[in-house]
Amino acid sequence: MATISLTFPDGNARDYDAGVTPGEVAESISKSLSKKAISATVNGAHWDMQWPIDNDASIAIHTLADDAQALELIRHDCAHIMARAVQEIWPDTKVTIGPVIKDGWYYDFDRAEPFTPEDLALIEKKMKDIINLRDPVRTEVWDRPRAIKHYEDNGEPYKVELIDAIPGDEPLRMYWHGDWQDLCRGPHLQHTGQVPADAFKLMSVAGAYWRGDSDNAMLQRIYGVAFKNRKDLQAHLTMLEEAAKRDHRKLGREMDLFHFEEVAPGSIFWHPSGWRMFQSLIAYMRRRQEAAGYVEVNSPDIMDKALWELSGHWQNYRENMFLAETQDDREYALKPMNCPGHMMIFNQGIKSYRDLPVKIAEFGKVHRYEPSGALHGLLRVRSFTQDDAHIYCTDEQLTEECLKVNDLILSIYSDFGFDDVHVKLSTRPENRIGSDESWDRSEGALKTALDQAGMSYTIFEGEGAFYGPKLEYVLRDAIGRDWQCGTLQVDYNLPERFSSTYVTQSGEKRAPIMLHRALFGSLERFTGILIEQHAGKLPFWLAPRQVVVASIVSDADAYVHEVVATLRAKGIQAEADIRNEKINYKVREHSLGKVPVILAVGMKEVEDRTVTVRKLGEKSTAVVDLNTVATELAAEATPPDLK
């Protein structure tokens, strides 16, 4: 038998018979290591303890101490153990797939009866039984015909379909623990007992389409989370509770920012303080855009079908559009996008190459009939305000304009504390207008701009808009969640469709290139993200309510009003609270309402012309001269771009 040399992480090498498994290697080192081992890395590949090694290689043996491998294996084995538990309890259930995801795993089942929350408890208990059995994990390599026949005989059609979809003709790997068997590329733990029995939890059950396609059957997906120990699981559950407390839908109600009604699903009723915050964002963006050379316009909300046919929306976007019925026998639609309106504005008059780039911005409210199941608070609505703009430029200006938009987006996000920004580049979809050649140029321009800006990005094939490829800017918030906000799209098509032209230096008419871009994206969504990011405690300049001046005794009421007037004169959103309540009560109520500054006023303050300042989140108070407070708060209320 041939001999191979295995090199360990410390640089030492040892000879073994070819075909040796990491399990045997571990045993040759020590009994305790072979018991503790969970998997190996062989030449950089994650390796099962049972897989043979045929050639010289580097090898590292993992235990539960190695986080990356341990979590991967624990979650993966949990998926198998759960599938086995389900099939043991309900033998007629068909299994499909069960991958590892962030924090845990899921497994999709086909079963006539829905799983109930009580069922989840039952499954969890059965999983613990299986873990306690410490069943050895066994693996074999089968050829395809044998595997297919096996699953056909066992009535597992989804597995047969999976095998058919695996490319090539390579052999397939089968895994067992106990009598339960699954098709799996591995690796797995050595036995079920290596899964910590107290560090996993089944979270929820929901529908999911087979192979992610809405034309396919709906399966039942059970989600679970798993960690190395009970403490990590507990920390994760606590984090979820914290995230729930930040839910902007809950905070929006508690802080009296907005609400929804059944009569207008997906549309927002903004309350005064929520609307104030919204307007602060628009005012900020208006200043930033003006400084960047944009002009602001306003285009109609309802326009004739003919326009939407010209733009291509009627053919490509109609199922998402609200249509308007009138008495004049014309068909209208509410705008789902601002671009066609901006085309009409660009087309007014004759444009010279000297005019380009033309940058037309609008805080336009667009309406889109989104699928009912997609609606989600402010983050996914049916009517929303875009900080939308269209840039008309020449071929030569294209890359530079893309770069400018990119810089503007990053600068703006940074003002709001978002520095972890990911970019997605979505390329031509199946359903599209325009020639392949113009798509080549559009996609190329975006790539060039990203490369020149030194941005890293991920490409999503076929995910672009019907008129052009797009960049999407994804923000990562304080608790690690991603939100899609800004977008930049290159479009050669609409200018052609609308016969838009400018006069070149040599006097010919030529179609401009058009960029679609939004920075916040949807103002509504961005507001929701900010609420969650700050858990409702927004920075002072954005805070829906800024200052409450609260009386301690009613003899101070007149001075309270004077303080409020002084602050308002400085542009600070101040309100009086002279209700017949104790100061404790007022402090509690406004603290829960997330008001950043409470100014308490009693007779001492009246006599000294001071206020007692209490800031949200601070227990201590400070007595400060009224004019000093007004000046300090006015400074704090200044938006970041005006500082």
Place this chain on the structure above:
RNA sequence: GCUGCUGUAGCUCAGAGGUAGAGCACUCCCUUGGUAAGGGAGAGGUCGAGAGUUCAAUUCUCUCCAGCAGCACCA
């Protein structure tokens, strides 16, 4: 849109085949109290909408609407 769950007072939630309850909020009275709930009284609900079963439905059944979780879709 699909699968599952949910819908009772402004909010958070109990409840039951015989036309409803708590806490907070609200109104009034007493209290003028120094930094996270002072005391008392009162008012408030076609039990999401429509149909069916029943002597009787808010409770059971069906349809619709909306919300929640996930999927699919998306800013």
